[in-house]
Amino acid sequence: MNVSSLALPDSISPSILASADLLVTKTAYLAGMIAPETAACVSKLLMDSDAHYSRIIDGHLTEPEVLKNAQNSANQQSTLQKIPELRRRIVAALVHHFHLLQTQASPEANGAVARVVIHQHLAHLGLHPHLWSLARGLALRHEEYYAFAPIDRTQVSEPTGGVQPSGKSTLSFIEFMLEVCLGEVDYVTTALNRHGLREAVMHGFRTDSQLIEAGISSQTGPAILALLIQGALPRTEFETFTGLQPSEACDQLSKLVNVGLVVSSTPNSHTLRVRLPTWFAQNIFPDFSLAESEIKPG
Structure with missing residues (x-):
């Protein structure tokens, strides 16, 4: 499903919007404090760790071809710019991630595919996800992460229809994800100050x-x-x-x-x-x- 076709929650709390704004500020600060050559080293370190942390989150490795297809799909779905505010675009990207967790046709690859897509969205939004590890943050809280997914993930709705998650569960997921993102940005910023x-x-x-x-x-x-x-x-x-x-x-x-x-x-x-x-x-x-x-x- 295209991210632009997912409706934003009817009522986004001021605290969620403030957290999204804070993520913009903190990622910009992190990117500005690291020399390009050092940033490339940090990025490679984080990239090399993704498989390890994904294995913790999912309990197994996902086939590289599945991840490659997910990345191609994410590149084709970059329609967040149609949403007027950057902070609301961030919220929309997280809603899309939640939707993918709920509806992917391949349950065993749900999380890995959804994380590839959200990484691409965060990059398109200028949040420098190559300098902090969403995978690490989710691995540290993987039980909470998958508590938001269906208990039986073999019974999922089709990507083009079916039951949508409740507004309350969607907002809870957005709050959780923003908390994880901010925590990981702080972790790298503190280490590199x-x-x-x-x-x-x-x-x-x-x-x-x-x-x-x-x-x-x-x-x-x-x-x-x-x-x-x-x-x-x-x-x-x-x-x-x-x-x-x-x-x-x-x-x-x-x-x-x-x-x-x-x-x-x-x-x-x-x-x-x-x-x-x-x-x-x-x-x-x-x-x-x-x-x-x-x-x-x-």
Whole structure:
């Protein structure tokens, strides 16, 4: 069903609209505080985690072809712009998500398909969903999430008709989803603010076994912190941030490249870029979970 053909609830409470407005403000702030190169690293980390969190939510993996078809469908259904206010477009996207949970013809893929579609809608609305993980938030509250779906999801209405959810249950679902979204945006924002990031990076450089085994000095921590904040730095500036003598700074940089924390296109590249491998990212996002095989550096 096209999102524009789903009627908005008759009465949307001021608190729901305020939460939708807050989501716009908070996602814009998050996007503005992260350098593009660092944002790309965070986005990849979150993308790699989706399968793990989806498995927690659904209890199984969904076939990639099903998700691909859902993404194509979402791209074709981007008609939210017809709704006059951004906050009401957000509400409409969540109503569409609820409808998909209730009516998808393939019950075993309901949640995964609906989440692909809502991710696309949130992206079209400029809410930067690649920088925060809706899947993580729903995995932490998956029992509440599926309490909104039919108890027997093999008995669903057709996408083009049938019984629609009550206005009360729809509003409750919207409130729940906005709460989850805001919580996940706050989680990433808190982890990446300057104070939190500094504490996490320096703690990691003092305690991370892989860094210690590689012979990487904790004195290089400030340089990695600067690289995470800036996304990219001239090689000379990076080495200056270490506070080490040139030869030692060069040696430490080589080790950082080898463990995958820094990207240098060539040995003598003048510009360095940040990387955020999962094993180190867990210092910054301590409550972030991946399957064990995805955590081990390869």
